[in-house]
Amino acid sequence: MQIEKVLGRKEKRELESRIEKNYGCKIGLEKYNIFMTKEEKIWLASPSINFSIFDILKRCYRIGIYFGKLKRNNKIKLSMEGAMIVGKKATKNVVFLDIKEAEKFMQGYDVVPGELMEAETHNFVIVKCGSDVIGTGILRDGYVENLVPKARRMVKV
Amino acid sequence: MISDADAFMEARQEWRSIRVNTLKIDRDELMERLQERYEIKEMPWYENGLFIKGENISKNMEYYLGYYHIQEAASMIPPLLLNPEKNEIIIDLCAAPGSKTTQMAMMMENYGIIIANDSNPIRLKALTHNIQRAMATNCIVTNYDGRYMDKTGIKADKILLDAPCTASGKVIKDKKLLERWNYGRIRKMSALQKSLIRAACNLLEEDGILVYSTCSIEPEENEDVIDYAIKKFDMEVEKASLKGIKTREGIKEWDGKEYEWASKAIRIWPQDNSTEGFFICRLRKC
Numbered sequence: 001m002q003i004e005k006v007l008g009r010k011e012k013r014e015l016e017s018r019i020e021k022n023y024g025c026k027i028g029l030e031k032y033n034i035f036m037t038k039e040e041k042i043w044l045a046s047p048s049i050n051f052s053i054f055d056i057l058k059r060c061y062r063i064g065i066y067f068g069k070l071k072r073n074n075k076i077k078l079s080m081e082g083a084m085i086v087g088k089k090a091t092k093n094v095v096f097l098d099i100k101e102a103e104k105f106m107q108g109y110d111v112v113p114g115e116l117m118e119a120e121t122h123n124f125v126i127v128k129c130g131s132d133v134i135g136t137g138i139l140r141d142g143y144v145e146n147l148v149p150k151a152r153r154m155v156k157v
Numbered sequence: 158m159i160s161d162a163d164a165f166m167e168a169r170q171e172w173r174s175i176r177v178n179t180l181k182i183d184r185d186e187l188m189e190r191l192q193e194r195y196e197i198k199e200m201p202w203y204e205n206g207l208f209i210k211g212e213n214i215s216k217n218m219e220y221y222l223g224y225y226h227i228q229e230a231a232s233m234i235p236p237l238l239l240n241p242e243k244n245e246i247i248i249d250l251c252a253a254p255g256s257k258t259t260q261m262a263m264m265m266e267n268y269g270i271i272i273a274n275d276s277n278p279i280r281l282k283a284l285t286h287n288i289q290r291a292m293a294t295n296c297i298v299t300n301y302d303g304r305y306m307d308k309t310g311i312k313a314d315k316i317l318l319d320a321p322c323t324a325s326g327k328v329i330k331d332k333k334l335l336e337r338w339n340y341g342r343i344r345k346m347s348a349l350q351k352s353l354i355r356a357a358c359n360l361l362e363e364d365g366i367l368v369y370s371t372c373s374i375e376p377e378e379n380e381d382v383i384d385y386a387i388k389k390f391d392m393e394v395e396k397a398s399l400k401g402i403k404t405r406e407g408i409k410e411w412d413g414k415e416y417e418w419a420s421k422a423i424r425i426w427p428q429d430n431s432t433e434g435f436f437i438c439r440l441r442k443c
Contacts, residue, residue, distance in 0.1 A: 032294065046267050046295035048244075053297070056311050057272070062285045062298040081292050084181070084222075106221050132222060151286060154221040157213050 326434025
């Protein structure tokens, strides 16, 4: 795993403000070690992880969890876990689904949105079913484009 | 080896077991949600372990969201005996697919460091997938051949060595395992396990703790490996005990060898608790 940049305090604040702008909530990222790999992918690690450990561990494959990817126009595409961290407090760009649509969404299908919370069309949205954050998508005209990775999809019963 | 061999052969598992992922959901909340659709029973030896009966336990919303992990009940015990703490560096030497790694991350509440290592690049995918799904942020995944990882110079407070094995303890799930029983394979595994425990002993800090486990019932893969570590690397066996599960002592004599320390190790037999068979031993570096 090639770390391109370890985010300092200022860069963490910039990331927090990007999240706030997109999802309307303030998420404290100070409690994480955050770093960026190629293609502007953001990773979160426990603060106990000191990056000097990588001087010893050369064959490092992965650190912490994938949070999301920075995109053009100050947007951010969140991973499922990233969405779970942000989604609890998000007040903007949130789409709610009923249980039937949620099941389709978890299986990887595009779905018809239910209630929208300040959601902009053609932007990334956090998808929820009740209080559960079930993933992310892109709100299109009349439907939510599914961004659940194949490996995470729920197998159809 | 055992007096109740017939019971061993006839042991069956009616319940499956899951582990609540407390990094994502509270245990009682998950229980309440699952009880609407499944029969649920608490696991006497681990508060976050549950027995579950019903259809499609890997095809529901709670599983999809990573609120629980499907994990063999006996395999939840090695991390409990290791007892990782929040400020410690832990090495999980043969970590894939990551059930025990993520259990330890949960026990440490995402503090400390877990170095989750596996030599097999294909199995690393399953490991990273499970770490992501569990939201375990304190894990570093590495890809070393565990037999030589001590060459890195890293040191750990505690090590979990859940060694690759012939898996003969899984007979409760697959009776055909007995048809594939092969002594040559046991000897080969035993040699690999000794190489791994040698590296694990070298990776430990002074006074550090090593928990060795396998899901095999063969003494060559268990007591004989521990005996090798005691004699070659100044390791001392500590008494392992756990409430709520029937355990038996390790085997004290096998193939002309005597294992005086074996009463301190744990053997879990399928016929005793309807789990897989397991061997677990806790050692301290002197």
